[in-house]
Amino acid sequence: MPRSTASVATEHASRYLQQLCKHWSHKFSVDFSPAEGRIDLGEGRVVDLRADDHTLTVNVEAEDLPRMEQVVVDHIVRFAFREELKFEWRPA
Numbered sequence: 001m002p003r004s005t006a007s008v009a010t011e012h013a014s015r016y017l018q019q020l021c022k023h024w025s026h027k028f029s030v031d032f033s034p035a036e037g038r039i040d041l042g043e044g045r046v047v048d049l050r051a052d053d054h055t056l057t058v059n060v061e062a063e064d065l066p067r068m069e070q071v072v073v074d075h076i077v078r079f080a081f082r083e084e085l086k087f088e089w090r091p092a
Helices: 013-024 065-079
Strands: 003-009 029-032 036-042 045-051 055-061
Touching: 003 065, 013 029, 013 036, 013 045, 013 055, 013 065, 045 065, 055 065
Parallel strands: none
Antiparallel strands: 003 055, 029 036, 036 045, 045 055
């Protein structure tokens, strides 16, 4: 399964991790803490997140990788409307 990773500089990494996990917990299997999260979107699609004081690290695994990367970015950017986040995806 294709995988990619993005590390995003932000002082609010834990907040965005938790918001994304809570947002998708109504539809998908989600486990999270303030520092780590895992979202199982079904059909082999998985999003893993890690947060520290300065970085949100996002790992996406999916057949339709570019589409899933964009879905994750769109959601996080919506939560982070007060700051401009830069996602640079690289193969994992």
